[in-house]
Amino acid sequence: MRYFYYPGCSMSSSALEYDVSTKAVLGELGAEVVEVEDWTCCGASTAETVSFLLSLVLPARNLALAERMDGDGDFLVGCSACYTNHCKVGEHVKRDPRLLDKINAALSIEHLTYTGKVRVRHLLDVLANDFGPEAIAARVKRSLSALSVAPYYGCQIVRPYGLCDDSEYPTTMDEVLAATGAEVFPYAMKVKCCGGVLMTTKKDVALRLVGGLLQAAKGADCIVTVCPLCQMNLEAYQGDVSRYMGEDLHIPVLYLPQLLGLAFDLPREKLKLERNMASPRPVLDKLA
Amino acid sequence: MTQEILDLTAPTLDRSFLVALAPDEKLRTCIQCGTCTASCASAYAMEYTPRQMWRMVQLGLKEEVLNSKTFWLCSTCYSCSVRCPRGIPLLETIGALKRMAIAERIGPYKESINFYRAFMDVVRRYGRVDELEFMTRYFLSTNIFSIIGYVPLGLAMLMHGKVTIKGGLRMAPRLVGISGAGRLDALFRKVEELEAEQ
Numbered sequence: 001m002r003y004f005y006y007p008g009c010s011m012s013s014s015a016l017e018y019d020v021s022t023k024a025v026l027g028e029l030g031a032e033v034v035e036v037e038d039w040t041c042c043g044a045s046t047a048e049t050v051s052f053l054l055s056l057v058l059p060a061r062n063l064a065l066a067e068r069m070d071g072d073g074d075f076l077v078g079c080s081a082c083y084t085n086h087c088k089v090g091e092h093v094k095r096d097p098r099l100l101d102k103i104n105a106a107l108s109i110e111h112l113t114y115t116g117k118v119r120v121r122h123l124l125d126v127l128a129n130d131f132g133p134e135a136i137a138a139r140v141k142r143s144l145s146a147l148s149v150a151p152y153y154g155c156q157i158v159r160p161y162g163l164c165d166d167s168e169y170p171t172t173m174d175e176v177l178a179a180t181g182a183e184v185f186p187y188a189m190k191v192k193c194c195g196g197v198l199m200t201t202k203k204d205v206a207l208r209l210v211g212g213l214l215q216a217a218k219g220a221d222c223i224v225t226v227c228p229l230c231q232m233n234l235e236a237y238q239g240d241v242s243r244y245m246g247e248d249l250h251i252p253v254l255y256l257p258q259l260l261g262l263a264f265d266l267p268r269e270k271l272k273l274e275r276n277m278a279s280p281r282p283v284l285d286k287l288a
Numbered sequence: 289m290t291q292e293i294l295d296l297t298a299p300t301l302d303r304s305f306l307v308a309l310a311p312d313e314k315l316r317t318c319i320q321c322g323t324c325t326a327s328c329a330s331a332y333a334m335e336y337t338p339r340q341m342w343r344m345v346q347l348g349l350k351e352e353v354l355n356s357k358t359f360w361l362c363s364t365c366y367s368c369s370v371r372c373p374r375g376i377p378l379l380e381t382i383g384a385l386k387r388m389a390i391a392e393r394i395g396p397y398k399e400s401i402n403f404y405r406a407f408m409d410v411v412r413r414y415g416r417v418d419e420l421e422f423m424t425r426y427f428l429s430t431n432i433f434s435i436i437g438y439v440p441l442g443l444a445m446l447m448h449g450k451v452t453i454k455g456g457l458r459m460a461p462r463l464v465g466i467s468g469a470g471r472l473d474a475l476f477r478k479v480e481e482l483e484a485e486q
C-alpha cells in the first residue's frame with residue numbers, strides 16, 4: 001500500500017519521534033510511504049481566524065501537491081488537527097460546490113489544481129483498517145501483556161466528521177492496542193478535549209482539562225496518543241497539573257507507533273523514546 | 289448562578305449580527321436545549337455559556353458577545369457541533385466570531401489575538417512553522433514577562449531535543465520585523481483579493 005505522507009509542522013520539529021516511529025512501524029508493516037513534496041502548514045486552528053477561504057486553501061494546496069505526484073495513494077496524516085483540516089476541504093466542497101472554483105482560483109497562483117481525488121487518512125485509520133489487528137498481531141515479537149494502556153483519541157480525529165471512527169465512542173485504537181497483547185484500560189475520557197491551544201493562551205483552563213484526563217487514567221501504565229498537540233498537553237505539563245489538582249498525576253505518555261514499535265521490537269533509535277517528556281521508564285521496566 | 293438582566297430595548301441591538309456570522313441562518317433554529325453547554329469542557333470558565341451566547345447572537349447583542357471571552361475559551365473540540373440536535377455548525381460560527389473580533393479589533397483577549405496573528409505571520413513568511421521561533425515571536429508580542437512561566441518547559445524541551453536553537457544569533461534579525469517576500473505571500477495575497485471581491 002502506498003501513501004502520500006504529510007508530516008506537518010509539529011511532526012517535523014518538536015514531535016519528530018512521532019514522525020520517525022510512524023515511518024518505522026508502517027515500513028515494518030510493508031507500506032510504501034512517500035513524503036508530499038514542498039508541503040506547507042495546513043493553517044492549524046488559526047487560519048480560520050484570519051479568513052475562511054484561507055483555512056481551505058492552505059490544506060487544499062497540500063492535497064493538490066499530492067494529486068500531482070506519481071501513482072495512486074492516500075494522503076496520510078499523523079496529526080489530528082492537520083487531519084481534520086485536510087478533511088475539511090472535501091467536506092466543504094461537497095456542501096457548497098462553488099467553493100471549488102474559488103479554491104482553484106487561489107491555487108492558480110502556484111500553478112496547482114485541487115480536484116479532491118486523493119483520500120485523506122489518519123495514521124490510526126490506516127493502522128486499524130488498511131492493516132488491521134491481525135496483521136499487527138502477526139508482527140508482534142514481544143507481547144505487551146504486562147501493560148495496561150489507556151487509549152486517548154482526543155477530538156479532531158473523530159470530530160467533527162467521524163470519517164474513520166465513532167465521534168462519541170471510538171474503538172479502533174482499542175483494537176490496535178489489544179493486538180499487541182496489552183490490556184486496554186477502560187478510559188472514560190478517551191474523547192474529552194486536552195485544551196488544545198488553550199495551553200498557551202489560557203493555561204489555567206487547559207491545566208484543569210488535562211487534570212481530568214490524567215486523573216481518569218490513574219491505574220493505567222501509560223496513555224497512548226495519536227496527535228502531537230494532545231501528546232504535548234498530556235506529557236509536558238504533568239508537574240503543573242499535579243500542583244494544580246493537588247495530587248501526583250505523573251504517567252508515561254507514548255505515541256501509538258512508539259508503543260507498536262516496542263511490541264515489534266524495532267530498534268530503539270526508531271522509537272526515540274528519550275524525547276518523551278514524561279519519562280517512559282516505568283513502561284520499559286515493566287517490559288524488561 | 290447569578291442572573292444578569294439584559295436590556296432588550298437598548299438601541300445597541302444589532303439585528304444583522306446573526307446573518308453576518310452565520311449566513312445560512314441555521315442558528316435561528318436553536319431550541320436552547322443546552323446540549324452545547326453540557327458538552328463544553330471550558331464552559332465553566334466562560335462568562336456566558338455557549339447556549340447563552342447563541343441566544344445573545346440571535347437577539348443581536350453584538351457588543352456584549354464580542355467583548356466577552358466566551359468564544360476565545362473555545363478549544364475547538366467540536367463536541368457541541370457534533371451533538372447539537374439542530375445540526376447547527378457551531379464551531380464555524382465561533383470561527384466567524386473570532387474573525388469579526390479580530391477585524392473590528394474588539395475583545396479583551398489580547399493573548400489569543402496575538403497568538404493567532406504571530407502564528408499566521410510565520411506561516412505566510414516561511415510556509416512552515418518552526419515552533420521555537422513562533423513561540424518567541426508570540427511571547428515578545430504579548431508580555432515579555434509571561435515567557436517566564438514557560439521557561440521550565442522551554443528548558444525541558446531543549447533537554448529532550450524537542451527544540452533546537454538553529455542558526456544561533458541569526459535568529460535575532462529574523463525575529464525583528466518581517467521584510468522581503470514571504471514563502472506564501474503570493475497565495476495569501478490572492479486569497480485576500482478573492483475575499484475582497486465578494
Ligand code: SF4
Pocket residue numbers: 317318319320321322323324325338339342371372373374375376378
Ligand atoms: S445544542 Fe444546538 S440547539 Fe441546543 S442550545 Fe446549543 S446551539 Fe441551541
Ligand code: SF4
Pocket residue numbers: 324327328329330331338361362363364365366367368369378379
Ligand atoms: S467546540 Fe468550543 S464551544 Fe464547542 S464544546 Fe468544544 S470548546 Fe466548547
